[in-house]
Amino acid sequence: MIVVAQRAFRRVNPLALAVLVQLWERPMHPYQISQTLKQRGKDSSVRINYGALYPVVESLQKHGFIEVVGAEQDGGRPARTVYRITDAGVAEMREWLRAWISEPEKEYPRFMAALSFLPALGPDEAVAVLRRRIAVLDKRIGEMREATEAVVSWLPEVLLIEGDYEMRMLGADRDFTAELADRIEAGRLGGIEGWRAMTDLLARYPDGAVPPAVGDGFLREWGLPTPPEG
Incomplete structure (x- = not known):
């Protein structure tokens, strides 16, 4: 059997x-x-x-x-x-x-993934999309606050804990995003000179076809490792 x-x-x-x-x-x-x-x-x-x-x-x-x-x-x-x-x-x-x-778990939010590749956008465009995110977060936080106030009078707080957690996470997200946008705009983010130089370099190749030698030379000058051989 x-x-x-x-x-x-x-x-x-x-x-x-x-x-x-x-x-x-x-x-x-x-x-x-x-x-x-x-x-x-x-x-x-x-x-x-x-x-x-x-x-x-x-x-x-x-x-x-x-x-x-x-x-x-x-x-x-x-x-x-x-x-x-x-x-x-x-x-x-x-x-x-x-x-x-x-037990805290390592998660991979899409915002964090996008931030890791932020230099693929120019600094000015990055600030613009970060400001759009702030507006969305402000709207969502306001809606959640209204929804919570509507039920907190008749539901015990212990049944609303996850909503409080989400609102605090959204608030932390909003504060981080606003600070990042301000630092980029004011030129206070470390490495922004290289970021702007890379944006200018890419602008010279509108089709995105930066010659490998040019791209590798820029990365070395900026202090970044070039792709491994083979």
């Missing part, structure tokens, strides 16, 4: 954690889970895709973290399967929360 080992459960999907927490509160069917999360505003911190919810539920059931407890039927609609969390599911949920809260 061939025994197929069950693949170990991987803590990678926040939606799976959300399902465990909701079923820890009370047994529900998947539609109730999704609607409860949206009603509480958790779709701002967890991507709630109804089409992805069923595979998540199936995976949690397969690993023994949840189990079927019955079914509910509303009028002539098809019966909906109701799930509840198991003891193993409660243990997994708590360990998952402990790990994600206590």
